[in-house]
Amino acid sequence: MVVDQLSKTPSGDVELDRLFQALADATRRDIVARVTAGEYSVSGLAALYTMSFAAVQKHVAVLERASLVTKEKRGREQIVRGNHDGLQKARHLLDQFEMIWRQRASRIADILAEDNERDLP
Numbered sequence: 001m002v003v004d005q006l007s008k009t010p011s012g013d014v015e016l017d018r019l020f021q022a023l024a025d026a027t028r029r030d031i032v033a034r035v036t037a038g039e040y041s042v043s044g045l046a047a048l049y050t051m052s053f054a055a056v057q058k059h060v061a062v063l064e065r066a067s068l069v070t071k072e073k074r075g076r077e078q079i080v081r082g083n084h085d086g087l088q089k090a091r092h093l094l095d096q097f098e099m100i101w102r103q104r105a106s107r108i109a110d111i112l113a114e115d116n117e118r119d120l121p
Contacts, residue, residue: 019090022066028059032068036082042071045080
């Protein structure tokens with residue numbers, strides 16, 4: 001089994017798969033943006049989209065499983081909020097990927113510079 005450099009866990013890490021699968025959908029990204037700015041009821045979110053209430057509920061469930069949002073029952077409504085910890089985890093992982101690629105690009109530049117120096121008379 002391949003172990004990634006980032007989290008020292010198997011590359012098939014279910015938690016990370018859920019996170020990025022959840023963010024792969026434009027509607028779910030929009031929901032995350034909205035509930036990060038303020039809380040919404042599921043019915044309030046459903047009113048914003050041209051899809052059924054059940055479809056929005058499913059999107060929220062995917063986001064909740066990925067720890068990107070939390071739901072709280074308030075009376076008859078389910079209130080959805082952004083989950084800062086889940087979003088920070090995604091950001092941290094992406095920052096680590098960026099660092100790896102910057103290091104690789106820097107190493108390539110160093111190798112090319114070494115090659116150029118050897119070619120000089």
